[in-house]
Amino acid sequence: MKVVSESFVDQGNIPERFAFAKMDPKSASRIALSGNVNPHLAWSDAPAGTQSFVVICHDPDVPSKPDDVNQADREIPDSLPRVDFYHWVLINVPASTTEIAEGSYSDGITPRGKAGPLSLDGTRQGLNDYTQWFAGDHDMNGDYFGYDGPCPPWNDSIVHRYVFTVYALDIAEVDVSGKFTGPDVLKAIDGHILGQASITGLYTLNPRLAAA
Numbered sequence: 001m002k003v004v005s006e007s008f009v010d011q012g013n014i015p016e017r018f019a020f021a022k023m024d025p026k027s028a029s030r031i032a033l034s035g036n037v038n039p040h041l042a043w044s045d046a047p048a049g050t051q052s053f054v055v056i057c058h059d060p061d062v063p064s065k066p067d068d069v070n071q072a073d074r075e076i077p078d079s080l081p082r083v084d085f086y087h088w089v090l091i092n093v094p095a096s097t098t099e100i101a102e103g104s105y106s107d108g109i110t111p112r113g114k115a116g117p118l119s120l121d122g123t124r125q126g127l128n129d130y131t132q133w134f135a136g137d138h139d140m141n142g143d144y145f146g147y148d149g150p151c152p153p154w155n156d157s158i159v160h161r162y163v164f165t166v167y168a169l170d171i172a173e174v175d176v177s178g179k180f181t182g183p184d185v186l187k188a189i190d191g192h193i194l195g196q197a198s199i200t201g202l203y204t205l206n207p208r209l210a211a212a
Contacts, residue, residue: 001046001197003166007039007102014039014162014201020109020130020151023205030070030154031205036109038088038147039201040102043166047194050095050168054189056182057088061160063153075157075206086182087162088147089126090119091174097121106147116145117180126180143179154205165198 008014016022017035024032041055062085063069068076090105104120113131117124125146134140152160169192176188204210 001043001166001168001195003041003043003164003197003199005040005042005164005199005201008201010199010201012201014150014203018201019149019203021205023154023207023210025207031151033109034149036106036147036149037103038100038106038149039164040100041164041166041199042099043197044098045195046095046098046168049170050194051172052091052095052169052174053093053097054167054169054174054185055088055090055093055100055164056086056167056185057147057162057164058182059085059087059150059152059160059162061152061156061158063156068155069153070155072155075155076153078157084182085129086126087128087149088164089128089180089182089185090146091124091126091176091185092172093123094121095172106149109148111140112142113144113148114146116143117178119146124174126176126182126185128182150203152203152205154207156204156206157209159202159204159206159209162201162203163198164201165196167193168195170194 021031022034064081130144
């Protein structure tokens, strides 16, 4: 299998219009909300017998401890262990589908999260990890279904990777229900993956890294 995108190149920078936040030196918070548009994705060479696809985007570079996140007097060290943060969980994509259009699933930020899990053309979308991130925020808390883009800490010492993976499955529907998550889907599709391919984009909100 092969995955490509017209929105960014593999191992290249993700344009800010596809991110949840962008740099804003004039803001007290140092960032501003961005376009939050889902990127274009296209895939080919799916294995024979494919009955559906799953699309998952995750960031494997999220700090495992929040102590230094967005603190003006320090940077998050690159030695800190990192954990996964899921930005998009899309399941039951028909086997006849080979492309997702830019902006078809997300075009802007929805405070308290987009609706789900039912989505376009019979697909379903899981909760992304902004659900947990905003849980204590009075203005933003809610269930965040579908795609919400990059928003790494603006003081992180590493550029974050955003891995978009397409899985070809031997089942037409993934056996999950309710408010499912990325780990729920990965567990449910174990043993049903005929093939997979990924494309990775890079993003930072650290002005030092952006200027490098």
